[in-house]
Amino acid sequence: MKPLLALEEAQERLLALATPGGIETVPVGEALDRYLAVPLHARRTQPAHPLSAMDGWAVKQTDMPGPWKVTGESAAGHPATIAIGPKEAIRISTGAILPEGADMVVLQEDCEFDGGALTFHGDPPRPLGRHVRPRGQDFEEGDAILGDGAKVTPATLALAISSGHPEIPVFRKPRVVVVDSGDELVKAGEPLSEGQIPASNGPMLCAMLARLPCEVTLAGPVADDIDAIVATLDSAKDADLILTSGGASVGDHDLMRPALEKVGADIDFWQVAMKPGKPIMVGQRGQQTIIGLPGNPVSSFVTANLFALPYVRALLGARAPLPHFSSARTLSDLPSTGKRAEFLRAVHKADGVELITLQDSGALLPLASADALIFRPPFSETALAGSEIRFIRIG
Ligand SMILES: Nc1nc2c(c(=O)[nH]1)N[C@H]1C(S)=C(S)[C@@H](COP(=O)(O)OP(=O)(O)OC[C@H]3O[C@@H](n4cnc5c(N)ncnc54)[C@H](O)[C@@H]3O)O[C@H]1N2
Numbered sequence: 497m498k499p500l501l502a503l504e505e506a507q508e509r510l511l512a513l514a515t516p517g518g519i520e521t522v523p524v525g526e527a528l529d530r531y532l533a534v535p536l537h538a539r540r541t542q543p544a545h546p547l548s549a550m551d552g553w554a555v556k557q558t559d560m561p562g563p564w565k566v567t568g569e570s571a572a573g574h575p576a577t578i579a580i581g582p583k584e585a586i587r588i589s590t591g592a593i594l595p596e597g598a599d600m601v602v603l604q605e606d607c608e609f610d611g612g613a614l615t616f617h618g619d620p621p622r623p624l625g626r627h628v629r630p631r632g633q634d635f636e637e638g639d640a641i642l643g644d645g646a647k648v649t650p651a652t653l654a655l656a657i658s659s660g661h662p663e664i665p666v667f668r669k670p671r672v673v674v675v676d677s678g679d680e681l682v683k684a685g686e687p688l689s690e691g692q693i694p695a696s697n698g699p700m701l702c703a704m705l706a707r708l709p710c711e712v713t714l715a716g717p718v719a720d721d722i723d724a725i726v727a728t729l730d731s732a733k734d735a736d737l738i739l740t741s742g743g744a745s746v747g748d749h750d751l752m753r754p755a756l757e758k759v760g761a762d763i764d765f766w767q768v769a770m771k772p773g774k775p776i777m778v779g780q781r782g783q784q785t786i787i788g789l790p791g792n793p794v795s796s797f798v799t800a801n802l803f804a805l806p807y808v809r810a811l812l813g814a815r816a817p818l819p820h821f822s823s824a825r826t827l828s829d830l831p832s833t834g835k836r837a838e839f840l841r842a843v844h845k846a847d848g849v850e851l852i853t854l855q856d857s858g859a860l861l862p863l864a865s866a867d868a869l870i871f872r873p874p875f876s877e878t879a880l881a882g883s884e885i886r887f888i889r890i891g
């Protein structure tokens with residue numbers, strides 16, 4: 497029997513097939529969770545002038561500790577039109593431009609102002625530049641601010657806008673079609689006959705993909721009929737990725753592999769040393785990748801996390817598309833493993849990660865109560881409670 501492909505090698509082979517789509521320039525608000533296609537340089541300096549970091553009065557260090565004559569005001573958006581002379585102060589608000597001649601700010605709560613003289617009651621001495629944000633402190637025009645491949649987060653989105661980029665170049669959104677298959681499957685909400693079940697994998701996979709910037713269509717459930725599966729795969733020719741679920745194993749009604757072959761896809765790999773998820777397959781038809789996920793709901797969920805979502809992130813231009821592993825102590829004893837890497841449903845708590853008892857790959861209730869998958873490499877010894885393990889977050 498052919499040895500199973502190692503998980504890491506399978507992921508590497510899949511990701512090698514991913515070429516990000518064309519570049520499009522979009523308003524930053526539409527770029528969230530996408531990846532920059534080119535590096536960004538600041539088109540302006542921030543702050544463009546020295547600014548006050550506090551509400552108070554702009555003064556000169558050499559005039560400390562006052563008293564001063566207040567000669568005007570500088571508010572955010574309304575700079576003072578006069579400079580500060582000797583023993584003079586200008587009322588200033590947070591974010592307002594420091595008037596010419598001033599080099600520090602005294603806080604409102606350290607001073608008293610009765611309309612006449614401004615007096616200081618704080619603890620001197622105050623260093624030069626106190627409560628002042630110097631020009632260019634954040635970035636200067638021309639500075640490299642974001643590298644290509646940077647993820648657009650709420651903070652990078654704000655940085656792009658602040659640096660003069662209301663639109664940014666990102667890779668286009670991948671088009672993904674999800675196809676779940678099986679004679680027993682019935683669309684959610686429709687009546688069930690004996691032996692039928694609601695098709696939950698398709699909506700689950702669509703929901704997982706909906707958290708990424710991509711265009712997702714559900715085409716299923718499709719019957720265990722090779723012509724029906726082929727017709728559905730053919731109707732999704734324009735997708736960057738087809739994600740199928742079910743029919744990936746070795747049974748008489750497991751038609752995904754022959755269907756992929758019938759539509760002209762080259763099978764890159766089938767069967768990976770992982771549990772759940774062993775029957776996962778990957779095929780390539782021209783520019784399109786087809787990932788055949790196993791039908792067991794937990795197997796579909798786990799393989800989507802480890803293969804399908806990383807593949808979509810890679811199409812979006814992510815440089816590190818695989819899930820992030822964290823370390824923690826296991827609160828439960830973990831059994832030894834065989835030749836397959838295992839992903840065990842677990843709950844992350846303050847002092848460690850607790851195993852959920854029922855680990856059947858068909859059981860949705862434990863999956864829905866899990867927020868972590870404990871990773872157990874192949875041929876691991878029993879791990880006693882208290883041992884350090886690695887896990888990925890889910891949910
Ligand atoms: N003799 C062997 N049998 C099996 C093997 C094997 O190596 N040798 N592998 C097992 C493993 S591992 C898995 S995982 C399953 C996967 O099989 P399939 O991908 O062919 O999945 P199906 O048979 O179509 O379905 C399995 C199970 O999941 C339910 N299902 C399927 N689709 C959905 C859906 N959209 N929504 C909800 N539930 C779904 C289906 O009713 C079945 O109960 O094969 C093992 N067998």
Ligand code: MOO
Binds near residue numbers: 771773775790792
């Ligand atoms: O993927 Mo299967 O049993 O390993 O669920």
